[in-house]
Amino acid sequence: MISIALFNNKGGVGKTTLTYHLAHMFQRLGHRVLAVDLDPQANLTSMFLNEEYLAALWAEPEFPAWGGNTESSLIKQMRSAMAESDMSDAGTVAASVQPIMEGLGDVTFYQPIEITDGLWLVPGDLELSAFEDRLSAAWPLCFTGDLAAIRTTTAFHRIIEDAARRVEADLVLIDVGPNLGAINRAALLAADTVLMPLAADLFSLRGLRNLGPALRAWRSTWQDTVLPRVPPKISAPEGRMRPIGYVIMQPTMRLDRPVKAYRRWLERIPSVFIDSVLAGAPDQAGESYEVATMRNYQSLMPLSHDARKPMFDLKAADGALGSTQAYVAKCRAEFQQLAESLLSRLETPGGRA
Numbered sequence: 001m002i003s004i005a006l007f008n009n010k011g012g013v014g015k016t017t018l019t020y021h022l023a024h025m026f027q028r029l030g031h032r033v034l035a036v037d038l039d040p041q042a043n044l045t046s047m048f049l050n051e052e053y054l055a056a057l058w059a060e061p062e063f064p065a066w067g068g069n070t071e072s073s074l075i076k077q078m079r080s081a082m083a084e085s086d087m088s089d090a091g092t093v094a095a096s097v098q099p100i101m102e103g104l105g106d107v108t109f110y111q112p113i114e115i116t117d118g119l120w121l122v123p124g125d126l127e128l129s130a131f132e133d134r135l136s137a138a139w140p141l142c143f144t145g146d147l148a149a150i151r152t153t154t155a156f157h158r159i160i161e162d163a164a165r166r167v168e169a170d171l172v173l174i175d176v177g178p179n180l181g182a183i184n185r186a187a188l189l190a191a192d193t194v195l196m197p198l199a200a201d202l203f204s205l206r207g208l209r210n211l212g213p214a215l216r217a218w219r220s221t222w223q224d225t226v227l228p229r230v231p232p233k234i235s236a237p238e239g240r241m242r243p244i245g246y247v248i249m250q251p252t253m254r255l256d257r258p259v260k261a262y263r264r265w266l267e268r269i270p271s272v273f274i275d276s277v278l279a280g281a282p283d284q285a286g287e288s289y290e291v292a293t294m295r296n297y298q299s300l301m302p303l304s305h306d307a308r309k310p311m312f313d314l315k316a317a318d319g320a321l322g323s324t325q326a327y328v329a330k331c332r333a334e335f336q337q338l339a340e341s342l343l344s345r346l347e348t349p350g351g352r353a
Helices: 015-028 043-048 051-057 073-084 093-101 126-142 147-153 155-167 182-189 202-229 259-277 301-307 324-346
Strands: 002-006 033-037 113-116 119-122 171-175 193-198 242-249 290-294
Touching: 002 015, 002 324, 015 033, 015 043, 015 119, 015 171, 015 324, 033 043, 033 155, 043 051, 043 119, 093 126, 093 155, 119 155, 126 147, 126 182, 126 202, 147 155, 147 202, 155 171, 155 182, 182 202, 193 202, 193 259, 202 259, 242 259, 242 324, 290 324
Parallel strands: 002 171, 002 193, 033 119, 033 171, 193 242, 242 290
Antiparallel strands: 113 119
């Protein structure tokens, strides 16, 4: 099993959309895939699961029907279905770390939610944001070998490890938020590799310059200071976080932002990536770290959301009519090429877990 965290210090570049579609494409290519939502915004979870299911999963005490004061009949059906199926053991990341939050024990493990054959989800929850302070306080205590702090900091790693074992996952995709806070530090420590979705703009370049030094500092601190103090009874990540490259998420061109401006920033990304993320020392001389440039499929996204399926699976019945089907086919080909390119990079020396 190998894990990939999709991360950028700058939000709004299509990171979650990329994670969702890669998870489905890897599954189409015959891999057993586990998607993990460690972004407190839980956008990846909302792409996989509809609102009615989320209300049941998040145990909303009341979810009234339109114009009524009682819980909707559909929610009642969802709760009943969850209780009668394997989903009764489903829980969010926030629910898993709740015992730590309350000071009552260690993480609780739940069965991942099966999205389709070969694809599972560890769902997120907005309540995960409350874990930030606990993780922040635990970090310096790890340096002294404090067991409670180490259990807190390794919580995400152990949740992922347990879920991947349950479903025998080949690949784990981890969606994280766009910041350098304590939640993301713990999430990235649990990742073998890091893929960075970027936009060709000033903000993504600034994000790279912040992200690279942070990753190196976290890696060295974990491996040199904390890991030697972790007792064998606590499963801990190695903290590899190997950068495997970046994906350019192409924007919709605006009249006030001509192609020349886009090209200017695009041409600066390779050197900034090598200098800031790789500290000027690429794994292989002359290797390109641009995995792909993904076009903006703006016209397909609303159809994808409504049909609750990847853009490359849209059919005429979903509203993808006429020439739109050619666009869907192009989308499928591009995501397949991206997935295959990533698999190739994961098989390079140092890439496989």
